Amino acid sequence: RYKRVIVLSPAPKQVYANDSARRESYEEACELGDRIRLAWGKHPNLRLTRLDGWPHKLSEIREHVLAAISD
Numbered sequence: 001r002y003k004r005v006i007v008l009s010p011a012p013k014q015v016y017a018n019d020s021a022r023r024e025s026y027e028e029a030c031e032l033g034d035r036i037r038l039a040w041g042k043h044p045n046l047r048l049t050r051l052d053g054w055p056h057k058l059s060e061i062r063e064h065v066l067a068a069i070s071d
Contacts, residue, residue, distance in 0.1 A: 002045075003045060004046075005040045006047045007033070007036055007040060007047070008049050009033060009048065009050060009057070010029040010030055
């Protein structure tokens, strides 16, 4: 049904802790991320982003999206 799945990693812990808009703790976010990766783990075109921060994450997302639309 889905051509490609992109799963975003949680923000780094030091960034996550300084954002009062977050609903869950960093540990809860990591656990949720693990469950999402498990749920989509068998998708043939699963793409994961790294924990390196927004510049790297945005670059990876852009690459994944451009690859998906050019297929």
